[in-house]
Amino acid sequence: MSKIIAGHFQLQDEIDQARDALIAEGFPERDISAFFVNPPGQHDTFELGGDRDKSPGAKESDVGLAKGVATGSAVGAVVGAVTAPVTGPLGAVVGALVGGHVGSLYSFSHMKEAGEPEQGSIANQVQQRPAGMMIGVAVAPGDEQRAAAILRSVGAHHVEQAEGTITEGDWKDFNPLSLPVPAG
Incomplete structure (x- = not known):
């Protein structure tokens, strides 16, 4: 060398x-x-293209999605249970499903924007x-x-x-x- x-x-x-x-x-x-x-990002280091095997911005997305679904499901189940006299026994189930969906959508609001560097990443520190x-x-x-x-x-x-x-x-x-x- x-x-x-x-x-x-x-x-x-x-x-x-x-x-x-x-x-x-x-x-x-x-x-x-x-x-x-x-x-x-365009160096074709990996067989499917790109420079990394995982997208740096997506490394915590599964945790955020799980938190959103769990919170939304719990809130939806409570709302469904409270409205059970009107909606019947399926109210809690439908409430949990709708709440889980809404919670998963809410978790997307915490993802970083495209092109935005991660907090504490080397890209923030070095050109x-x-x-x-x-x-x-x-x-x-x-x-x-x-x-x-x-x-x-x-x-x-x-x-x-x-x-x-x-x-x-x-x-x-x-x-x-x-x-x-x-x-x-």
Whole structure:
């Protein structure tokens, strides 16, 4: 593994310019890797797609739903029992069913909105890697600042550092879900 300095760009022409600048400054072409980074959530890490096996926003939905159904059923059963002289013996059962349904709907009001980060999540604390074109270069110790300066000079939007392996132009162990560490 070696230190990798990477820059983010929006256009392929900018990547080509960055590659030419790195090569002109003596970085071997085999140590340079360029590729597109998909937006968060679209990396197809799992067979059914996506980056995680469970949706972070849905991890507590079953508990909330159960609480809503239980509360609604209890309230509905009490209302049904009180109205039993009018509704007959099925009043409590129908009341529990209707109450359970209403309670389950009420539990949805406590779910987070689409795109809203979870409380205390890493997404609230650290900027995720942006989508777009990315170029990385494996550097020898002491060349980190020089590589970062080259990428910034040709217009890199974000410059980050990582540990990894680039072999013949392929960053084999790049993890799109890792948190970016800004280069110094």
